[in-house]
Each structure stands twice: as C-alpha cells, then as structure tokens.
Amino acid sequence: MLSANERRTIIDLIHREVVPAIGCTEPIAVALCTARTRELLDAEPQRIRVLLSANILKNAMGVGIPGTGGMIGLPIAVALGALVGRSAYKLEVLRDATPEAVERGKRFIAEDRIEIRLKENIAEKLYIEVEMEAGERSARAVIAGGHTDFVYEERNGEVRLDCRKAGAEETADEEVPLTLRRVYDFAVTAPLDEIRFILEARRLNKEAAECAFRGDYGHSLGKTLCREKERRMLGDAPYSRILSYTAAACDARMAGAMIPVMSNSGSGNQGITATLPVVVYAEECGATEEQTIRALILSHLTVIYIKQSLGRLSALCGCVVAATGSSCGMTWLMGGGYDEVAYAVKNMIANLTGMICDGAKPSCALKLASGVSTAVLSAMLAMEHRCVSSVEGIIDDDVDRSIRNLTRIGRDGMNETDSLILNIMTHKGC
Numbered sequence: 001m002l003s004a005n006e007r008r009t010i011i012d013l014i015h016r017e018v019v020p021a022i023g024c025t026e027p028i029a030v031a032l033c034t035a036r037t038r039e040l041l042d043a044e045p046q047r048i049r050v051l052l053s054a055n056i057l058k059n060a061m062g063v064g065i066p067g068t069g070g071m072i073g074l075p076i077a078v079a080l081g082a083l084v085g086r087s088a089y090k091l092e093v094l095r096d097a098t099p100e101a102v103e104r105g106k107r108f109i110a111e112d113r114i115e116i117r118l119k120e121n122i123a124e125k126l127y128i129e130v131e132m133e134a135g136e137r138s139a140r141a142v143i144a145g146g147h148t149d150f151v152y153e154e155r156n157g158e159v160r161l162d163c164r165k166a167g168a169e170e171t172a173d174e175e176v177p178l179t180l181r182r183v184y185d186f187a188v189t190a191p192l193d194e195i196r197f198i199l200e201a202r203r204l205n206k207e208a209a210e211c212a213f214r215g216d217y218g219h220s221l222g223k224t225l226c227r228e229k230e231r232r233m234l235g236d237a238p239y240s241r242i243l244s245y246t247a248a249a250c251d252a253r254m255a256g257a258m259i260p261v262m263s264n265s266g267s268g269n270q271g272i273t274a275t276l277p278v279v280v281y282a283e284e285c286g287a288t289e290e291q292t293i294r295a296l297i298l299s300h301l302t303v304i305y306i307k308q309s310l311g312r313l314s315a316l317c318g319c320v321v322a323a324t325g326s327s328c329g330m331t332w333l334m335g336g337g338y339d340e341v342a343y344a345v346k347n348m349i350a351n352l353t354g355m356i357c358d359g360a361k362p363s364c365a366l367k368l369a370s371g372v373s374t375a376v377l378s379a380m381l382a383m384e385h386r387c388v389s390s391v392e393g394i395i396d397d398d399v400d401r402s403i404r405n406l407t408r409i410g411r412d413g414m415n416e417t418d419s420l421i422l423n424i425m426t427h428k429g430c
Contacts, residue, residue, distance in 0.1 A: 002186055010178075010186050010301070011194055017304045018271065020204060021091035021263040023066040023256060024360045026059035027077040029147040029266075030128050032093045034078050035085025037130040040139035040155045045082055045132040050074070051119040053127035054422045055313035061425065062361035064218075064256020067097030068105075071256070078114050079105035082132070090148050092260060125313040126266075146312060147266040178305040180345065180399050184328075184338045187298035198296045199289075201262035205249055205275040208261045212248035217255035218362030221369060222248020238284040239376055246276045246372045250365040264300055264322065265307040269364055273322035274299045277372045278329035287333055298341070299329035309407040315418035316410030317355040319364075323371030324348040331379040342399040343387035347378035349406045350388035350395050356414075358421050 002010075021028060030050065038045060052060070057074075064070055065077045077094075084101045085093045108114070119127055128143040142152035144164065153161035187195075212222050224230060225244035234240040249272045253261055263271040278299050282292040303325035310321060327344040336344070351374050355367065381387070390397045394405040 007190055013304060014301060017265050018201060018300055019091060019263055020260040021268045022094060022258060022260050024063040025091060025147050025263060025266050025268055026056050026360060027063060027065060027074055028091055028093060029143060030060060030074060031077040031081030031085050032087055032148065033128045033130045033141050033143045034081030035093050036087040036150060037132050037139045037141040038082045039087060040141060040153060041132045041134055041137055043134040043137055045134050046113065047133045048078060048082060048114045049131040050078055050116045051129040053119055053122060053125055055125045056128055057118060058422050058425060059360040062359050063254050066094055066256050066258045068102050068256060074116050075109045075114055076105050079108040125311060180342060183301045183305050184341055187294050187301060192290055192293060195293055195297050198293055201275045201296060202279045204260055204262045205272050206279060208252050208259050209245040209249040209276060211257060211259050212252035217257055218251040219365060220251055221365040222251050238281055242277045242280045242372055242376060243369045245280050246273060247365040247369045249276060250368045254362045254364055264303050266312050267318050269368060270303060270318045270322035273319050273368050273371055274303045274325040277326040277375055281330045281333055285333060291333060295329035295333050298332055299325040302328045306403055306407065309404060310410050314410045315357055315414035317357045317367055319368045319371035320352040320355050323375040326372060327375035327378045331382050334379060334383050336383055340382045343382035344378045345399050346388050346395050346402050347381050348374060349402050350393055353394060353406050353409060356417060356421060359425060
C-alpha cells in the first residue's frame with residue numbers, strides 16, 4: 001500500500017507531465033523559448049537566431065502551426081513567439097495569435113530576420129536556444145531536458161538563470177522510483193478525489209477528435225474511418241471507434257488546429273493515444289466514472305513510467321509507449337488485474353518495438369491508429385492469459401526488464417537510425 005507522501009509525489013508527477021498543449025509540442029516549445037527571450041529583450045527583435053537539437057528540428061519541420069491558417073514549420077512559430085507569444089502560457093504560448101499577427105509574422109520572415117540552425121556537439125536530444133538582438137540590447141534563453149524547462153537566461157550579457165548541467169542528458173525522476181506494480185497499485189487504490197483531475201484529459205482530447213470530425217484536417221484519417229464504406233469493412237464497433245477518435249484528434253493537432261489537447265510527457269499525440277482508446281472503450285462497455293478515472297490514470301502513469309527511461313525524444317515513435325499505456329487501461333476495464341496488465345505490456349513491446357519516429361506530421365495519425373490497433377489486440381490476448389514469452393525476442397519474464405529492453409533500444413540502439421532519418425529528411429531531392 002502506498003503512503004500518503006508517495007501518493008502525493010506521484011500525483012505531482014502526473015500534474016507535471018499531463019498538461020494542455022496547443023499544437024505540436026516541438027515547434028510550440030521553440031515558440032515558447034522565443035517568447036521568453038523576447039520578454040528578456042523587452043523590445044521587438046531585429047534578429048533572431050535559433051539553435052536546435054536534431055530531434056527538435058526533425059519534429060518541427062512538417063506540422064501545422066496553430067492559428068496560422070495552415071502554415072507549416074518553424075519560421076512562423078518563431079515569428080509568432082516573438083510577436084504575440086507569452087511564456088506564462090507554456091505549451092499554449094500561441095493562444096493569442098490572430099490573423100493580424102500572422103500577417104506581421106509573414107513580413108517578419110520576409111525581412112529575413114530569422115536564422116534557424118542545428119546545434120552541434122550537444123548530448124541533449126531536447127535542446128532549444130534562442131538569441132535576439134535589438135540595437136544595443138541582446139537576450140538569450142535555453143530550454144533543455146523538457147519542453148518547458150528553462151535552464152539558462154541572459155539579458156544584455158547579464159546571466160539571470162543558469163541551471164545547466166555540463167553534458168547532462170535527460171534523467172528519470174529519482175524521487176519517483178516507479179515500477180509497473182507501483183503504477184498499477186496507485187491507479188487502483190488512490191483516493192478518487194485525488195485523481196479525478198484526469199477527466200480533463202477525457203474532455204479536451206474527445207473535443208479535439210469531435211472537432212476533426214466536423215472539419216477537414218490533415219489526411220482526415222479519423223473522419224474517413226467513420227464513413228459507411230470503411231465501417232462496412234471494419235464494423236461499427238468499439239474497435240473502429242477507438243481508431244477513428246484517436247486518429248481524428250491527431251489529424252486536427254498535426255494540421256495546426258487552434259484547439260488544446262491534453263499531452264503526456266511533452267507530447268500531445270502521446271496524450272491523445274493514452275486517453276482516447278480508454279475513453280471510447282469505457283463508454284462502450286458502460287464503465288462507471290470511477291472505473292474510467294482509474295483506467296485513465298493507469299494509462300497515463302504507465303506512459304510516464306516508460307518515458308522516464310526512454311527520454312522525451314528518441315528515434316522510437318512515441319505512440320508505441322502511449323499505446324502501451326492505453327492497452328493497460330483497456331485491459332483493466334475488461335476486468336484484468338495486475339498479471340493481465342503486465343501481459344498486455346509484454347505483448348505491446350513484442351509487436352511495436354522499432355517503429356521509427358520520422359518527425360511530427362499529418363501522417364502521424366496512421367501511426368497512432370497502428371498503435372491503438374495493437375493496444376486492443378494486446379489487451380484481448382492478455383485477457384485470455386496469452387502473452388509473448390521470454391524465449392521470444394526482447395521479452396523478459398520480468399515486465400519491468402522488458403520495458404527497459406524497449407527503452408534501451410529506443411534511447412541507445414536507435415541513435416544511428418535517428419541521424420539517418422534526419423539526414424534523409426533534410427536532403428530530399430538532393
């Protein structure tokens with residue numbers, strides 16, 4: 001049984017990692033860093049220089065920026081961050097963007113005031129550095145480790161904040177030594193009033209999906225799956241609705257719709273994938289509000305646990321991790337206990353390990369659909385007490401070691417893959 005202090009520590013962790021975000025978190029984090037640098041400068045910048053880690057650059061190249069009418073990529077995110085961004089909004093930094101601001105941003109870009117480059121020789125996979133000049137004034141800010149984590153601030157040569165760690169890489173929260181057993185025990189025993197806040201994830205992410213059904217975003221995969229022809233193929237069943245809702249929310253988000261979603265571990269797509277399969281299945285099976293809350297906590301906290309050792313960004317597609325969380329939540333709603341949840345995790349790892357992340361983009365909806373499809377299959381197998389065994393591939397008898405095997409591959413083994421992906425993305429047509 002977890003103590004009250006242990007519960008509070010875990011709740012604080014969930015509050016830090018499960019937060020609202022508007023737009024893809026990588027370009028939005030760049031806009032956030034730009035907004036903070038602009039606040040330090042206290043003047044409209046004449047020049048902006050942006051230095052980014054490869055993973056930030058990769059994930060910011062192909063997504064729509066909220067409030068821009070479909071504009072894609074970093075320049076407009078940087079321009080709007082400098083013109084109307086507010087760092088207090090964090091991952092909703094562009095909340096105040098207007099058509100007039102977008103026109104100003106376009107002129108800002110046309111005047112060639114923005115320089116965006118790869119930051120060389122850094123260990124961090126999540127690194128954003130913004131420098132600005134306006135006459136005699138200058139300012140610089142750095143985000144590293146987390147999408148909203150400012151580690152350095154400087155104004156006119158005066159250092160105002162410096163909590164950088166030389167050569168430091170992202171580390172897990174040592175104060176929260178999670179295991180799958182602790183995640184499960186917390187989810188099913190925590191006092192309901194302490195975890196009821198997770199229902200906000202249901203509200204935001206379901207609204208995002210329903211917004212996509214009414215519009216035409218990205219590749220419209222979610223909307224397509226609702227059509228009569230597709231339903232004749234997939235069936236009008238919980239499975240098809242899980243796919244359509246999850247894909248639809250991603251469609252809207254990747255297209256730059258000005259709607260918030262509840263993110264997880266710095267990723268809106270991870271938050272969507274951890275939430276909507278559980279929400280849809282809970283509604284379909286008539287789950288009580290308490291069951292829905294506990295299943296959502298199980299899903300989201302499983303994602304946080306796995307991301308602690310994987311890191312914020314990697315060559316491994318985040319939907320692999322997020323769909324593993326939703327598979328746990330659905331397994332519990334199906335009547336599974338800890339053993340069945342552990343089986344679902346192993347089944348997920350055995351299937352989806354190795355799915356690459358080739359940047360955030362509209363086609364991420366396809367990957368989310370693949371992930372949650374596997375989540376359903378893994379939960380169904382787990383409830384039949386069928387589980388990939390330790391003689392197969394990277395699966396270990398111990399579920400936590402199986403998770404470590406997954407994260408070692410994504411964090412360490414796929415580094416060369418990450419470099420190759422970025423090289424391909426930046427040299428198309430060459």
